[in-house]
Amino acid sequence: MTIVGGLRVRLMYDSLYNEIERALTALGWFDSGRAHLPINFINEPVDEKEEIALNTLVLYAEDGDTVQEEMGSDLSEHRRTFYLDFYAENISVGEHLIHDCQSILEGRMRSIGRTSHFFDIYDYQQATPPVIASAEIGEDVIIDRAVTYSFPWQKNWYSCQFTVSDYWGNEDDDA
């Protein structure tokens, strides 16, 4: 039976987070002894009015919609807009990491196994999570940087906006 609805979205969300974390780990961003503060990667929105530790990377989702894919079936494209916000300790770290994220999402890093803009969705309910589908990252991965800010930790605030499309139809469809 095909996993749909909220569970599907949660699995997709976790799979995306894990894929980005895996890629950043392969690039060494979480290694110790590097010439920058530790990177803290979290997957829920932060309160911007509370102090955010420098070099915190945040993955969160905002708006989503559904587009009917074809006549005569329930297959739909379920789109969700995601953001990676990075509160960098300085411009050099900020530019480096956020554009690494962009290339990871675009699938332009063969050296760490990111060769396409798709990522696998895993069913983490299982002890050995199987791949249940692949989600697509939209071709427009947009980098933005705050030029004005209200709090000190936003001085080097970078944001990466992208869209994830997941395709499914009905629970009765074959997975």
Next chain:
Amino acid sequence: MDTGDARQSGFNAAEFRDAIEFAMKMGLPGTQSERVTFQWDDVNTYADPDERGQPYSWTDSPTSSVTAADVPASLTVPCAVEFTARRSSSGETIMGSFDASAITITLLDTQYALVQDANLALPNKVIVDGNTYDIGFWGAPVGLFDVTVYQAFAQARDES
């Protein structure tokens, strides 16, 4: 500074410094940790840095490093502190478009000389009662004959 004006003789710089420093000491909190403490961040130099002094490879080790162990890790001197609370809404402040509490620290030249370090130059932050304030800039020095007064404008990084 000698103005060449006889009226300057009426100003005693030593007495002025002593009186102001006495007033500053009078205003110091009784607990050491509650006083303004100047601090320096480590300064690393890399062999192949970018234009901002940061290495292109984050695994590079610095070729030289000036750490807090080389200078006073922290320093407390008599000074005057003026606190400005966080605004209720965002807006332009003297430091820019910030929405955080700020302090203005006033030092006489004698204390300024103690704070100014030969290796790391001026401190980049102060700790006041456990809260960290980043020093945004030092204002234009103000002279009073032989005495020079300095002011540092700092903004809260966090507030407990």
